[in-house]
Amino acid sequence: MKIHATDRNGKQHELEGRDGWTVMEILRDGGLDVSAECGGACACATCHIYVAEGWYQKLTPPSEAEIDMLDMALAVEPTSRLSCQITCAPELDGLTVTVAPE
Amino acid sequence: MTTKVETDVAIVGAGPVGLFAVFELGLLDLKAHLVDILDRPGGQCTELYPEKPIYDIPGLPIVTGQELTDKLMEQIKPFGAQFHLGQMASALHREADGRWRLTTDTGTEIVAHVVIIAAGGGSFVPKRPPIAGIEAYEGKSVHYAVRKMESFKGKDILIAGGGDSALDWTINLAPLAKSLTLVHHRDGFRAAQHSVNKMRELVDEGKVKFHVASVKELHGTDGALEAVTLAGADKKEWTHATNAFLPFFGLTIKLGPIAEFGLNLHENLIQVDTARFESETPGIFAIGDINTYPGKLKLILCGFHEAALAAQAAFHICRPNEKLRFQYTTSSSNLQKKLGVA
Numbered sequence: 001m002k003i004h005a006t007d008r009n010g011k012q013h014e015l016e017g018r019d020g021w022t023v024m025e026i027l028r029d030g031g032l033d034v035s036a037e038c039g040g041a042c043a044c045a046t047c048h049i050y051v052a053e054g055w056y057q058k059l060t061p062p063s064e065a066e067i068d069m070l071d072m073a074l075a076v077e078p079t080s081r082l083s084c085q086i087t088c089a090p091e092l093d094g095l096t097v098t099v100a101p102e
Numbered sequence: 103m104t105t106k107v108e109t110d111v112a113i114v115g116a117g118p119v120g121l122f123a124v125f126e127l128g129l130l131d132l133k134a135h136l137v138d139i140l141d142r143p144g145g146q147c148t149e150l151y152p153e154k155p156i157y158d159i160p161g162l163p164i165v166t167g168q169e170l171t172d173k174l175m176e177q178i179k180p181f182g183a184q185f186h187l188g189q190m191a192s193a194l195h196r197e198a199d200g201r202w203r204l205t206t207d208t209g210t211e212i213v214a215h216v217v218i219i220a221a222g223g224g225s226f227v228p229k230r231p232p233i234a235g236i237e238a239y240e241g242k243s244v245h246y247a248v249r250k251m252e253s254f255k256g257k258d259i260l261i262a263g264g265g266d267s268a269l270d271w272t273i274n275l276a277p278l279a280k281s282l283t284l285v286h287h288r289d290g291f292r293a294a295q296h297s298v299n300k301m302r303e304l305v306d307e308g309k310v311k312f313h314v315a316s317v318k319e320l321h322g323t324d325g326a327l328e329a330v331t332l333a334g335a336d337k338k339e340w341t342h343a344t345n346a347f348l349p350f351f352g353l354t355i356k357l358g359p360i361a362e363f364g365l366n367l368h369e370n371l372i373q374v375d376t377a378r379f380e381s382e383t384p385g386i387f388a389i390g391d392i393n394t395y396p397g398k399l400k401l402i403l404c405g406f407h408e409a410a411l412a413a414q415a416a417f418h419i420c421r422p423n424e425k426l427r428f429q430y431t432t433s434s435s436n437l438q439k440k441l442g443v444a
Contacts (some may be wrong), residue, residue, distance in 0.1 A: 004355065010153065024315060035354070035355070037146070037355050038146070038150040038151055038154075039151075041151045041154045043150045043151050043154065044150055044352075044354070045351075045352070046354060049161070054232060067288075067292075068292035069292070070287075070294075071263065071264035071265055071287075071288075071291065072263075072351050072352040073351070074229055074230075074231050074232055074351055075231070075316065076230050076287040076288075076316070078335075101232040102229075102354070
């Protein structure tokens with residue numbers, strides 16, 4: 001599956017997703033500047049992304065813990081997610097996201 | 103107030119690796135002082151994932167960040183390390199006698215033969231909202247913490263955020279503010295429920311205003327804030343008069359003053375050798391996530407190994423005329439005495 005990601009400089013990247021990996025891990029593996037300080041424990045909100053309209057609704061909805069942790073993210077928008085909480089799967093082929101500012 | 107202390111080793115960072123360094127130094131009779139910007143030991147383990155299980159600590163199939171910290175604190179108890187918490191290591195200078203003087207932002211000075219930097223990713227500092235020009239207002243009318251409540255008396259305060267800090271300060275500052283407005287991106291809060299209830303009471307009583315909104319722009323001159331532009335959920339923008347803005351979005355990790363210590367950095371990491379874990383500056387060591395070397399893995403267990411080897415090297419600097427005799431805790435009555443078990 002492919003993930004289309006826009007970094008903080010507006011540059012677009014096409015990344016290869018891996019089943020079972022989180023989108024945060026794929027972004028970091030692809031060299032994008034996602035600090036993900038807590039390492040994917042849904043505890044820091046530093047892997048904040050915006051999911052493209054259309055794709056947001058196709059994702060498994062955020063957990064209570066993720067919604068709470070988004071309170072610690074900056075510049076939250078209606079399609080904000082924490083990328084460590086989205087797991088790659090074949091049906092997400094083409095997922096389009098933008099790394100949020102920090 | 104300046105506190106000046108002398109010791110064998112100053113450790114920057116009281117995370118798991120800094121704590122274990124105390125143990126390895128202690129076995130060699132080296133005394134340590136630790137500095138950490140957080141107000142309790144544990145570093146990322148207690149700040150970011152106190153409740154999350156860690157599965158790759160040798161011998162502990164499952165342990166949470168808090169449990170690991172507690173166990174390390176118990177393990178190093180015999181060595182009486184001194185903690186300087188809530189302080190940021192801000193400067194490092196060489197003394198005339200060759201020792202190092204580590205200074206903190208609250209004025210503590212630690213003079214030591216060796217400095218071990220175990221600072222992880224750096225210091226936990228407040229997150230700064232991505233609003234253009236906010237730096238100019240910081241410390242004047244934009245504050246990430248409340249040091250003196252009195253200084254907010256009679257102000258038109260704007261608080262942003264939905265966590266405990268945002269809600270607690272909304273509740274505490276409302277009685278002395280001229281007006282207090284809370285903005286958050288949703289009408290829901292991660293803060294403790296009783297704080298949320300209290301805040302809603304204050305809103306109902308007209309003592310606090312709450313908007314689902316975010317701050318887009320700041321307006322003012324010379325750091326004196328006059329108004330902000332707020333944007334609601336429907337993207338509609340309006341101007342809101344305020345002279346004190348307090349954004350509370352938790353903490354993030356920045357390298358901070360360590361970048362100014364004059365050490366050889368590679369992508370914000372301190373380059374070390376793998377025999378001693380010493381930087382290119384003799385007497386300054388770096389262990390844990392803050393260092394880099396070929397094959398480096400950012401794992402707590404690797405930091406423990408680095409602490410052990412750095413302690414051995416530190417001994418030779420602190421005790422140049424003494425011979426280091428390597429001993430095992432299993433068989434050495436001398437070590438067991440130090441540990442208080444013999």
